[in-house]
Amino acid sequence: MSDPVKVMKQEVGKAAAQRVESGMIVGLGTGSTTAYAIEFIGDRLKKGEISNIVGVPTSFQAEVLAKQYGIPLTTLDAIDHIDVAIDGADEVDPQKNLIKGGGAAHTREKVVDYLAKTFIVVVDEGKLVDKLGSTFKVPVEVIPMAISPVMRALEALGGQPELRMGIKKAGPVVTDQGNLVVDVKFNDIPNPVELEQKINNIPGVLENGVFVNCVNTVLVGEIKDGQPSVREF
Structure with a gap:
C-alpha cells in the first residue's frame, strides 16, 4: 500500500x-x-x-x-x-x-x-493555519558574528529565540550562504507585515521566514x- x-x-x-x-x-x-x-x-x-x-x-x-x-x-x-x-x-x-x-x-x-x-x-x-506562528517558529538567517545581539533584539520583539542545531552534525545548522539560523517562537503575530520588517531591520539579520x-x-x-x-x- x-x-x-x-x-x-x-x-x-x-x-x-x-x-x-x-x-x-x-x-x-x-x-x-x-x-x-x-x-x-x-x-x-x-x-x-x-x-x-x-x-x-x-x-x-x-x-x-x-x-x-x-x-x-x-x-x-x-x-x-x-x-x-x-x-x-x-x-x-x-x-x-x-x-x-x-x-x-x-x-x-x-x-x-x-x-x-x-x-x-x-x-x-x-x-x-488560522494565524501565523501557531505551529511553526519564525526562522531568521543571521551572520555568525551577530548571533548574540540579534537574539537579544529578537527577545525584545517578544520572541523566544533558539539557535537551530544540526541533525547528524555536531554544532549549528549552516545555510547555503554560510550563516546560522535562529528559530523564534512568537506567541502571537498580529501583524506579519510589520514583524517581517522589524526582524529584517535588526543589524546582522540577513532575512527571515515571514513571507507577506x-x-x-x-x-x-x-x-x-x-x-x-x-x-x-
Missing part, C-alpha cells in the same frame, strides 16, 4: 508542474513537496510536452534535483524576470501569508519567490476518504 501522504504530495507537485508552460523561467523551490514538482517538470520536458524551460534554484537541494531531472538552470545575473515560482511553506494563513524556512533556504527562496510574476505555493492541508503579500496561488493536497486530492486555496 502506497503512503497516502506521499501520494498527496506527489499530486500537488504534479498540479503545480502542469502550470509551467514552454519558454518559461521557473523558480524552483525547496522541500519535499516541491521536489515532486521539479521531478514532474523534468518529466514533462523529457516527454516533449513543454520545451525551452530554464530553472532558477533556491537551494543546493533544488539545484541537485533539477540536474537529476534534466532541467537546465540559469542564474539571476543572466535573466531579468521569473515567470513562475513553485515553492512549499511551513505555514499558510487565510491571507496567504507564509512562514518558510524549515529547510533553512528561506533567504534564497524569498529572493526568487518575490521576483516571480506568479508564485505558486504547494502544501499539504496540515500546513494551513507575495503569493498568487496556493495548491493544497488533501486526503478525502483515503484518496488524495488537490484544491486551489
Whole structure:
C-alpha cells in the first residue's frame, strides 16, 4: 500500500508542474513537496510536452534535483524576470501569508519567490493555519558574528529565540550562504507585515521566514476518504 501522504504530495507537485508552460523561467523551490514538482517538470520536458524551460534554484537541494531531472538552470545575473515560482511553506494563513524556512533556504527562496510574476505555493492541508506562528517558529538567517545581539533584539520583539542545531552534525545548522539560523517562537503575530520588517531591520539579520503579500496561488493536497486530492486555496 502506497503512503497516502506521499501520494498527496506527489499530486500537488504534479498540479503545480502542469502550470509551467514552454519558454518559461521557473523558480524552483525547496522541500519535499516541491521536489515532486521539479521531478514532474523534468518529466514533462523529457516527454516533449513543454520545451525551452530554464530553472532558477533556491537551494543546493533544488539545484541537485533539477540536474537529476534534466532541467537546465540559469542564474539571476543572466535573466531579468521569473515567470513562475513553485515553492512549499511551513505555514499558510487565510491571507496567504507564509512562514518558510524549515529547510533553512528561506533567504534564497524569498529572493526568487518575490521576483516571480506568479508564485505558486504547494502544501499539504496540515500546513494551513488560522494565524501565523501557531505551529511553526519564525526562522531568521543571521551572520555568525551577530548571533548574540540579534537574539537579544529578537527577545525584545517578544520572541523566544533558539539557535537551530544540526541533525547528524555536531554544532549549528549552516545555510547555503554560510550563516546560522535562529528559530523564534512568537506567541502571537498580529501583524506579519510589520514583524517581517522589524526582524529584517535588526543589524546582522540577513532575512527571515515571514513571507507577506507575495503569493498568487496556493495548491493544497488533501486526503478525502483515503484518496488524495488537490484544491486551489
